[in-house]
Amino acid sequence: MVKMLTEGNPKVAIIGPSKSESVAMAGQIAPVFHTVHVNQADNLLNPLRIKMMKHYGWSRVATLAYQDEYNVPQFNVRIIMGAFHADTALPVFCEAYKQGMYGPSYVWILSGTTLHPGWIEATEDCTLEQMQTALYGHFALHNLDVGYSNETTILGKSAAEEMASLRVLDSSTPYVQSRYTPYVVDTAWALALGLNNSLKYLDEKGLSLSRYKYSEDFNQAIVNGIKETSFVGVSELHHGPIKKANDPHVIQKITPDRSGKEIRQYKNIKC
Incomplete structure (x- = not known):
């Protein structure tokens, strides 16, 4: 990225990238050159997270995000919101299984926008059945893409x-x-x-x-x-660079087992 910014004509702006790890790096480099960095942020799901907390009366939750190393601490909470990609989620939930942080006493809420279909699989330390047990009943939050x-x-x-x-x-x-x-x-x-x-x-x-x-x-x-921009775009998120308060989302309650996964989906939820 530094090479791109220093070679040729000055770059007016940078769009992307899509992966959170790369976004963090781009966000650190762009200000050095005083150039604009435009990207789709995962925090657009925050209104939906807050609405879930209010609906269920949750006053305390933990947030878990991937940085350089992953860790699943034994929080003094039972509701955990995770923001990471599938390749990071796998070792996190393997560790959660080992620590017994699953089942009806725990609620895991993931960012479904960063997870690809069929991402649940075995790891070096956990079998597929163990991963499915740890992930049973988790929630996945999505934006309606179109x-x-x-x-x-x-x-x-x-x-x-x-x-x-x-x-x-x-x-x-x-x-x-x-x-x-x-x-x-x-x-x-x-x-x-x-x-x-x-x-x-x-x-x-x-x-x-x-x-x-x-x-x-x-x-x-x-x-x-x-x-100052404001327009009706192709995605439900971009009526402008700042999300409208009533943009729709999707909540999925996912219960994977040996036969696949059962999904209960709730669409067009306004926040």
Whole structure:
């Protein structure tokens, strides 16, 4: 990333990456160059987490996030919210199994947006059956990736129509869509509209995007411009860079066993 930022013309902004570990690194590098870093944040699920706490009357929960090393401490709580990817979740739940942190006395709430289908498998230290036991009955929280309404987006189509158009374009390329595609589309629009909005702030300082360079003045003008954006996007999260309070989510209660997994899904939950 440093090489990309230092070679060639100055980079106005960075979009992504999607993995939390890489995001953390990008978030540390971008400010050094006074360049804008735009990314889809997992904390957009926080309103749903809070709503669950209020609904069940939980006053105390623990949060567990992956950094450089994983650990499952014996919290003095029974409700644990985890924010990590599947490759990290596996050793975490293996350790949870060993410490007996599972069953009806514990509630595990995961970020389903970071877990791929079929991610539950055996590890070096735990069998598949042990992993399924530890994960039995956990909750997975999701954002609805694509807008479910027929509202016209900034692209002049409904979200479903736009995604169908993109699939047609993809069919002539070696690339395929992922669940991040709606977010990428909307993030690009948020940045483009933000750059347009930034022109007035740049003009106040006698600056122009055509003469862009790494500086705090350019950075602040672009950030201010992005904060002003508001639009109906393809994803339900990007009506603007700041999530609307009533964006819908999905809660899944997952009970995996030897025969697969039973999923109880609750859609379109407003927060």
